[in-house]
Amino acid sequence: MFLILKSIFKVWHHLSSDWLNWADQLAPAAQKINRHLIDALDLPALARAADGRQLVMLDLASGVGEPAFGIARILAGEDELGLHGHVIASDIVPGMCAGLAERAGAEGIGNLSVVAADMEKLPFDEGSMDAISCRFGVMFCHDPDAALHDASRVLRTGGRAAFMLWAPLIDNPLFAAMDTVLGNILGTGFANAGLDLFGFADQASATARMARAGFGDITITTHNPAGRIPERAAFWKPQMEMLFGPQLRKASDTERGAIDAAMFEVLRPYVTDGYFQVPIFFHVLAGVKG
Numbered sequence: 001m002f003l004i005l006k007s008i009f010k011v012w013h014h015l016s017s018d019w020l021n022w023a024d025q026l027a028p029a030a031q032k033i034n035r036h037l038i039d040a041l042d043l044p045a046l047a048r049a050a051d052g053r054q055l056v057m058l059d060l061a062s063g064v065g066e067p068a069f070g071i072a073r074i075l076a077g078e079d080e081l082g083l084h085g086h087v088i089a090s091d092i093v094p095g096m097c098a099g100l101a102e103r104a105g106a107e108g109i110g111n112l113s114v115v116a117a118d119m120e121k122l123p124f125d126e127g128s129m130d131a132i133s134c135r136f137g138v139m140f141c142h143d144p145d146a147a148l149h150d151a152s153r154v155l156r157t158g159g160r161a162a163f164m165l166w167a168p169l170i171d172n173p174l175f176a177a178m179d180t181v182l183g184n185i186l187g188t189g190f191a192n193a194g195l196d197l198f199g200f201a202d203q204a205s206a207t208a209r210m211a212r213a214g215f216g217d218i219t220i221t222t223h224n225p226a227g228r229i230p231e232r233a234a235f236w237k238p239q240m241e242m243l244f245g246p247q248l249r250k251a252s253d254t255e256r257g258a259i260d261a262a263m264f265e266v267l268r269p270y271v272t273d274g275y276f277q278v279p280i281f282f283h284v285l286a287g288v289k290g
Helices: 002-013 018-040 045-052 068-074 095-106 144-154 171-184 204-214 239-250 253-268
Strands: 056-060 085-091 112-115 129-134 155-166 217-223 283-290
Touching: 018 095, 018 129, 018 155, 018 217, 018 239, 018 283, 045 056, 045 095, 045 112, 045 129, 045 155, 056 068, 056 144, 068 085, 068 112, 085 095, 085 253, 095 112, 129 144, 144 155, 144 204, 171 217, 171 239, 171 253, 204 217, 239 253
Parallel strands: 056 085, 056 129, 085 112, 129 155
Antiparallel strands: 155 283, 217 283
């Protein structure tokens, strides 16, 4: 078990600089998709149930800030909802946490604290959280079911948890192209890199796992945000570097050029009127602590 956890930590430790490199540039796009996750938490309903008490919100696998930053702004009463509370942003990698804390300070987010934490064994008391969010994180745990169970443990009765998860690989051609191209040129892919993006892709299985962890009123919704990107833009680079940064740093200039050329070719069928329109699909899985 220790060696497996050490391996998971190593994967994300070596990716932390890549995430920080892209954090500010990707933040606007992240905020657009985060609304689906935040809506599933139904923060106004939780605030009404709290009866004047400030909400305490936990974000798991926070990476370099989203959706923790967006939720913190909502709980700072900065919009028409007038909600108030505190967000705890957590990640297993101290390097991610350090970068996250620095970015939060630079953006003046005062109602957010940062804790280095393994989501399979959270350092929080039972029933201490009103809500939990996790965007594209739980599938990377050694034992995702243990993470779901511990999320349930630290939630108050009536608290809500929401997890954003990738839909099947077949519905996400960007990732399929990435896996194929990197396999052909660098001899690596998601499996070799220790990355299981699609462990919750099956809706029935994902819902059953949530139920076994002690959640009720479970919902799962699938989202397909539209996007148009100029056909000359190598738009895959952020995602590719945030998943395969160490392998790409070892690649030669020739190999990197070949990767871009191959990605353009594989994704060319998704170009319409001079723009890439590559579909992405993800689920939002949510439930209530009974």
